[in-house]
Amino acid sequence: MPDITKTFKAVHRAIKAAASAVNPGEYQAAGTQVQCPHCRHREFNESPNLGGGVNLACRKCYLVLWFAQKPNAL
Numbered sequence: 469m470p471d472i473t474k475t476f477k478a479v480h481r482a483i484k485a486a487a488s489a490v491n492p493g494e495y496q497a498a499g500t501q502v503q504c505p506h507c508r509h510r511e512f513n514e515s516p517n518l519g520g521g522v523n524l525a526c527r528k529c530y531l532v533l534w535f536a537q538k539p540n541a542l
């Protein structure tokens with residue numbers, strides 16, 4: 469039943485999007501909290517990077533940091 473599978477996938481995506489919308493957006497890499505090199509903000513929005521890993525977009529100035537491996541969420 470491909471229609472039900474599609475619906476399930478859409479619901480799953482929506483839940484994941486909602487979860488990422490409410491996450492605090494703070495991360496730690498190599499034992500140090502991730503900080504925007506431009507504005508020093510410490511909250512980011514996460515999205516997958518097509519080249520692997522994740523992008524973290526600064527919630528204040530929108531600079532994007534690309535991590536080849538996902539940093540730990542705090």
Ligand SMILES: [Zn+2]
Nearest residue numbers: 504507526529
């Ligand atoms: Zn910034």
